[in-house]
Every structure is written in C-alpha cells, then in structure tokens.
Amino acid sequence: MGLSRVLLLATALCGQVQAQDKFITVASTTSTEQSGLFKHLLPIFEKQTGIQVRVVAVGTGQALDIGRRGDADVVLVHAKPLEEKFMAECQGVKRYDVMYNDFVLIGPKGDPAHVAETKDVAAAFRKIRQAQAPFVSRGDRSGTHFAELETWKLAGIDIAKENGPWYRDTGQGMGPALNTAAGMNAYILSDRGTWLSFKNRGELTIVVQGDRRLFNQYGVMLVNPQKHPNVKAKLGQAFVDWLVSSEGQDAIASYRVNGEQLFFPNAHE
C-alpha cells in the first residue's frame, strides 16, 4: 500500500517535469556525449522539428542493452560488430552509417617505447609491449575498448595472455582512463573528441594518428517497435532520418573543438 502511494506521488512529480510532450530517448556513449557533439547538434534538431532529444550516455555495451530492454527509442553507438549483432537479433529496424571520428594513440612526451616515429598503430602497439611501457586499457566493453583489442590482434598479440604489470585494465570511461594515464604517464588509445576536450593532460600528447584502422564508425538504429511497442517509432525515425540527411550531416561537420572538426559525416559513402 505504501509502495503504490509512493509511485502515485512519483508519477505526479515526473508528470510535472515532463512538460515536453514530444521527446525521444537516445542511448549513446559517454565518449560521444563528452565530446560535446550533442550540445551542438540537438538544439538544431529540436529547433527544426520541436522534438526534444534525451540522451542517456553510458558505455556501448550498456547502450545496446538499454535498446534491447526497450528503454530507448534510438541507439547511436560506434561498435559495428556489436551493432550488427543487435540487428541480427531483430532489435533494430535498420542500421545507418552516420559519421566517423578517429582514435588517437596518446602517450607521454618522453615516449619510452619510441612509437612517435611510426604511422602504423599496430607496429606502435608491438613496440609498447616490447618496451613493457605502461599502457592503460578501458576494459569496459566500450567501442574504444573494442578498437584497442582489435589493434592488439592486428599487431599479432594475444593481449589476454601476453599482458603484464605494464598493462592496466581499469574498467573506466574515457575521461577517467585518461586521468589514470596522465597520472601514470602511460600510453592509452583514446577517441579524438574526448582527448581534445580533456584538460588534465599532464605530460601526455598524441603520438600516433592517421592510421585508417583507427577510424571509428558511428551507426544509428531505431529500436524495433515490433519488439517494443512503447518505442516512439515516428519521432525516433524522424531523428534517424535527420541525422543522415544533408542538414544533419552538415550540422555534424560544423561541430568544432578548439577550431578542429571532430566528426566526419559519411552517411552516404
């Protein structure tokens, strides 16, 4: 009896806050939100359509899980294999490419593993392991973590077996992991966006960039309304359509951090 009273009060309270009738919930990643892209992008979309976009920013794994539970209308992440698995489970309606940003290998200015000389990120990883230089991993099922694991594979290293005390698996988001790396003067793979907004750099700088294999593809999917009838299919699709439209793609390209473009729209490549 007490619980129903509580729920009644809570429902009344949240009804008060939800003054906006038209809104959708988008599950995305912490690194995307922390890049500041949404703060730039969403007001443009809202002005054009009157639809408020509420972004829940968590790790990629959790974002897709939120989609599977039907707690979001749209999922926007950057881990293509996981997205394709999502589609294979019929959890999404259709997957669209939206944009890419890239990862950069961050390391101490002193560069104990001498990776700054190469543009080959797999070679850089081999050098880091050889030198047993400190390396921070996100270890959190995120898109960035996934990219890091792929790069170890490309370098021919089975990192699960061939790591050591130099390899720090932290289970943290991008920001905290960068904090840890700054504190330890360690190497770390980061998305460019988070790095550009990261203020606590210490001795760290970009040591390897531009390797095509470091490009990070974003995909957007409408959560399947047949599996989850509560999904706002029409409004959600409007957002998806806008992202891949010329207005959406232009808005993405116009986002700058410290004068630099962060995301490169590629919906129609």
Add this chain to the structure above:
Amino acid sequence: MSASILPLALENVSYASNGQPIISNVSLAIDAEPSTIILGANGAGKSVLMRLMHGLLTPSAGRVRWNESDAASLRRRQAMVFQRPVMLRRSALANVLYALSVAGVPATEREAQALAALEEVGLRHLAHRPARVLSGGEQQRLALARAWALHPEVLFLDEPTANLDPGAAREIETVIRAFDAAGTKIVMATHNLGQARRLGDEVIYLQAGRVVERAPIEQFFARPASAEAAAFMKGELPWV
C-alpha cells in the same frame, strides 16, 4: 450518576520481574472513604503495588478487580501522579488541555476546564509558560492540575514530594487535601512519616512485597502491631 469504580479488590496478587519476586501474594480491599497511605522503606514494593492497582502493570498471579468492567471508563476515572512529573513539550495550559482531549472532553469545553484546574493549584499565571521550564514544585502542581481537570474518583500518588523542598512539598499537600475535600479517594505511597500523618486516614505497611500491617493512622503511629512496622518507625530497618 453511575456507580463508583470502588471498591478495588486485590486477590492474591503477585508480581515478579526477571524472576525476582517484588510483590508476594497481596490481598486487599480498597474502599472509598479513608485516604490510604502505603508506607514502607525503599525497595518494599510501594511503587509496583501502586502501578498494579492503577493498571500500568499486570500481575504475574492473582487479580486486580474494580467495580467497573469497561476498561476505558475505568481508565478515565483514575489518575496518577508520579514521583517525577512527566510534562509534554508545550505550555502548562496545553498539557492540561492534552489530558482533557485524551479523556474525550469536547473541544469547546476544554479551555475553560483547563484554566479552572490551573487556578485550583495556583498556576493560572503560568498558563502559557513552557511546562518543562517550570520548577520541580510547579511541575508537580501542574501534574495535579492535569489530574484535577479529569475529576478522577481515585488519585494515586507515588511519593509526590520526594524530590521537592519542604515549601513546595507543603503546596502539594494543600492540593492533595483539596482533592480529598472534593471527594476523590486518595491512595498515596510515601516514606515521609509526617506527611503520612498529615494526609492519611489509614496505613498499609508494606515490607519485602508483603502487607505486614494495616490500621487506622493514629493507631498505627501510637502502637504499631508488627515488629517490622515498629522497627521502620524507629528508623531501624533490618536490610532484607
């Protein structure tokens, strides 16, 4: 006018706590007329006996029987004043009003009755003072005012002046006499012999949880029938 709740009959009442006997096989009849003093040394069981009579404790054996079966009515027609007065965190007047409200007196009549009760004990001028800042004697008078407002048939008093100076004690005795004059049956526990003599008509002498002697007051003081009572009066009580 309904019948009196008296006489009160205790039938083979015993009370034990944590295996320790405190009251042992007491049988008594309490009538309306005399003011009853329960006399005894510390630890004799006076307080427990009073609480058994007033209904705050349940006997381990035996029965406490009033001349009234309705529990609520029985509660309303008794009052008790404790050694340490317990006042609510509100004004003196509000404390009396509270007692009236619990007793079911209609809201419109409460204030007048409460003020009259305060007047009776000489606390009218302190009606709006927070009760907890009053002196010990004033608080005890307030406790009596609270009881007065209820017009109880029986007033239990558990060593009401034990913590008060003689002047305050005398004020309390004045109020007790007023209760008596108004027809309230007085049952008072005390170990103050002078007070017992001033206020009482009969004495029940209690020792180690048993009633050792019961007599009219003057007879008890002049010629205590039991050796224990005599020893008590002389101030030479053997430790049990």
Add this chain to the structure above:
Amino acid sequence: MGAIAEGLRRVLELDRELWHIVALSLEVSLSAVLIATVLGLPLGAALAVKRFAGRRGVIVLLNALMGLPPVVVGLLIYLLLSRAGPLGALGLLFTPGAMIIAQSLLVLPIIAALARQALEDAWREYEEQLRSLGARELEAAVTLIWDARFSLVTAVLAGLGRAAAEVGAVMIVGGNIDGVTRVMTTAIALETSKGDLPLALGLGFVLIAIVLAVNAAAQLVKEAAERRYG
C-alpha cells in the same frame, strides 16, 4: 587553492544551466526525504512503542538497511522500472520520478531507524504517564513524535544528507540526461570523468554550501522552537 577559485568562477558562469541542476537536485532530494519521513516516522514510532515477536530482528534489519549501497538500490529500481521489467508500463525510467523513488528507498531506513531510537528513548520517559492518562496506542505514538520533534529533525537531516550526497542510484535510474535528470552529484561525476576537475570541484562546493545552508536553517528553527516550548 587556485583550482577551487577557478572552479567557483566557472560555476558562476554556468548561470541558467547551474540553476536548473541545483533546482532539480533540491526537488529530487527534498521529495525523497518527504516521502521517507511520511513513511518512516510512523514506522519508527510503531517499532518504538509496540512489542511483537520478531521485533528485534526487524530493528537489526532496519539498522542494517541504513548502509544500503546506493548503486545497488539504483540497479534494483532500474530493473523494476525498465520497459523489460515488471513496472515498465509506468514509463518512469530516466525521469526525476525514478530518482525520487530510488532515493526514498535509500533514505527510508535511515529516518525510520534513527526515529525508532529517538522515540524509544522518549517512550521510556513518557510511557507510564501517557498510559495513565488513557492515551491509546496511536494517540500515544503521535504525541511521542510531536514531543520528540527536535531529535526527529536530526534524523530527517541525516536522511537529507544521504539523499543530497548520493550519486550511484540517481545515475543509474535517471541516466544523467542533460536538462532532464542531471543533478549536482551526477554533474560532478560527469565533469570529473571529462577531466574538468576545476568545474567538478566548483560544483562540489556549491553542493556542500547548499547542504550546510539547509542544516544551518534547521538548527536556527530548532533553537527558536526550543526557546518557545522548552
């Protein structure tokens, strides 16, 4: 020291956004404390006054629940309110309503357990007199609560402190959505994870200042009332 000064400067720049975050924090925590008080005070009073089989077990359980980890409560409420969960139809996940529910559950044991202790002490003092006057159980409990109100204010403030300070529950059930479910603690967590430590620090000081102000106000009210009622 410089970081603190810079943090406070940045915080003042936030203006409208900060105001919204602070207002939401207060709305969520105060609502949760209100619900927890309405449910917890009677629960504490009942436990203080009534004797029943298993009472000791309930008291131990209630005391233990004071240490309920917020993140665990958040997870449990999340599973309840998710569309995939039993109460999904209410659509409360990722709203302030969900945050209020989670915080109410966190704060309820604190208020009930502390109230129980304060009221049990008070009952020891008042029991005989109240029963002598003929107060029935419910009446006595209400009187007890009112008379012990100054100790109970402390219990409520302890609950408010817990609600205002926690981040684990509101982060999970609220989703830290910009402009919708972002409160002070989740904003601090976000800025910290972005590496913007001065701003996080600044927000932290604002939060501390607010909690201090609430406690100071409560103390003043308490003292004024004590002077009046004794």
